[in-house]
Amino acid sequence: xxxxxxxxxxxxxxxxxxxxxxxxxxxxxxxxxxxxxxxxxxxxxxxxxxxxxxxxxxxxxxxxxxxxxxxxxxxxxxxxxxxxxxxxxxxxxxxxxxxxxxxxxxxxxxxxxxxxxxxxxxxxxxxx
Numbered sequence: 001x002x003x004x005x006x007x008x009x010x011x012x013x014x015x016x017x018x019x020x021x022x023x024x025x026x027x028x029x030x031x032x033x034x035x036x037x038x039x040x041x042x043x044x045x046x047x048x049x050x051x052x053x054x055x056x057x058x059x060x061x062x063x064x065x066x067x068x069x070x071x072x073x074x075x076x077x078x079x080x081x082x083x084x085x086x087x088x089x090x091x092x093x094x095x096x097x098x099x100x101x102x103x104x105x106x107x108x109x110x111x112x113x114x115x116x117x118x119x120x121x122x123x124x125x126x127x128x
Contacts, residue, residue: 021098025073026105026119027127029055029066039063051127054118061113068115071107078105101126 030053035042039060045052057064071092075081080095094105101123109115121127 022077024077024096024098024103024119024127025070026117027053029053029070029117034063037063046124049122050120051122051124052118052120053127054116056116058114064109064111064113064115067107067117068109071105071117074105098126099123103127 030042030044034040034055037060039058040063041056041058043052043054055067057067071094074094074096075092078094078096082093084091084093089108089110091106091108094103096103096105098121101121103119103121103126105120106118107115108117119127
């Protein structure tokens, strides 16, 4: 009986350890098509200890909605969420623990067709 219990515990531990971390939705926004869109300003920083991706979307309702959907998806895995309403704009900051590293996500919605977004970590691996 002890042997069966031990095997069951080991099996459950192995299953839990092999469970995949949820994917971040935000990094998928940084495609060649989106970054070259005339309504987008994209910024990418790859330096030791700072990996940053930023988008500004202006006058593109479909793309702004896509960014919002990515932020809402990442909000589900955030351990800290800060929201701010200020003079007609809405800002959300997310802190996510990913692969043992802190990932910061920021999004400001200024209208249904314009927003700014960033995702940043000290680890490139955390953004993959």
